[in-house]
Amino acid sequence: MSGLKSESNFEKLLAANQFVVTGELGPPKSADSTVIREKAGYLKGRVDAVNITDNQTAIVRMSSIAAGTIALQEGVEPVIQITCRDRNRIAIQSDVLGAYAIGLRNILCLTGDHQTFGNHPTSKNVYDMDSIQLVRMLKDMRDEKRFACGDEIRNGKNAPIVEPRIFIGAAANPFADPFEFRVIRLAKKIAAGADFIQTQCVYDMARFKEWMKQARNKGLHEKVKILAGVTPFKSVGMAKYMRDKVAGISVPDYYIERLSAAEDKAAEGINICVEQIKELREIEGVAGVHLMAIEWERRVPEIVERAGLLPRPSVK
């Protein structure tokens, strides 16, 4: 296949117009790699790539590049998440060079949760750049073969240019405010150079469809691959927590009612998730789903199977 930007299998599948599935793997809060290998085992062969979170909710975990490398050894293709909270342009570019050299091919650029949410609320944040500027910086590294300062990516005057050829992603949250700005922000991410987009988990289908319509009206779905986010509810408590406590997520009450009425809450949560995936698949411009089964990776095989997404296609 020609015209590819990286050597990412994930990119190849999207380029071949396959309906892709990505998963999510949260690195451990310790130096224990067995957790990563175990989670990777549930995801391997069931999803096309796996996001490795970067100290999500500002709680210290193993670095996304290290955990991603272990996941890669286990046979899953990682999407390394990088937030703007903890590193400046020097550290991020350095990490991107390292990530590429190790064999990591996909990076998702995020703003990052504020440190007040996590377990080190007294720390200093960085925010040298925002996620859109981060996308641009990675694109310039890949396509212009230059660092943010303008220097060429080479070890010396006569050394070869070896740039990190990364498949670049960004997030989108159709449920945050101001709603009218959300598609503008998507357009800015695309203009900055995003190749793919993963959205916040979709529960409010009506609002998501409206957002997709706005995106289609601007032709954005043809410029970028949009993966809709889904997260299965494990319990009524979790659904309520997502509704009340998580900024930028909207959970309609009828899901809470449906879960409350169900005998087996977890099974009903998975039923809902499977239905959501099927519904999302029908929406024009949705190129795949991003399945964030938070600390529930072991149920991923069942979800993708029941959503009719197995077997996963292989890359030519």
Add this chain to the structure above:
Amino acid sequence: MIVAERKPFDEILSMIGNARKVLILGCGSCVTVCMAGGEKETQLLASTIRLSDKKQNITRELRCATIERQCDKEFFAAVANDVKWADIIVSMACGVGVQFCGEVFTDKEVVPALNTKFYGATVEQGVWSERCVGCGDCVLFKFGGICPIARCSKSLLNGPCGGSQNGMCEVDPENIQCGWQLIYDRMAAIGRLDLLEQNQPLKNWSTGRDGGPRRVVKEDATL
């Protein structure tokens, strides 16, 4: 103006320690306006110290004075005698004033009675809020006059993060307005949403604190 607030009493007391002649030095500018370190507040602090000293059977002499500004050397002359008398100066100025006080009276211990917070304004009686962080390269013209660096918790330059909800910021949805919602509303009101569609490149932070301590020299004003 510079907005500050008084430190907890116990902290001030512990900084004073065993000093027996204490000069409480107020400032007549910003911190008077934000009711943290003006003449009234020097009196209030003095009576609180007296009360506490009485309870603890401590004999201590206190003097209060307030000068027009502690960030200008010329105003300190008015309190030179009080300073000579004192063992310690408790400056109720902002951090600038405290340091300047020490630069003028080099042989005296000067301690801060305030926590200096930010450059801000009075938004309602008794409430002050931050507006600027002195980034050294003002970009307000791109954002309808609302500063994304000072008023967005993450200093984002390309729009709101995913945590903006109902006009409030994810960092504290009860108390912090989302700076980006404010920018969006203002741009919509003045018909300049088009400006927000432009991608803002990486900011040069070297004009701010990141470039090291700063200095401004105005050639035609120097001697």
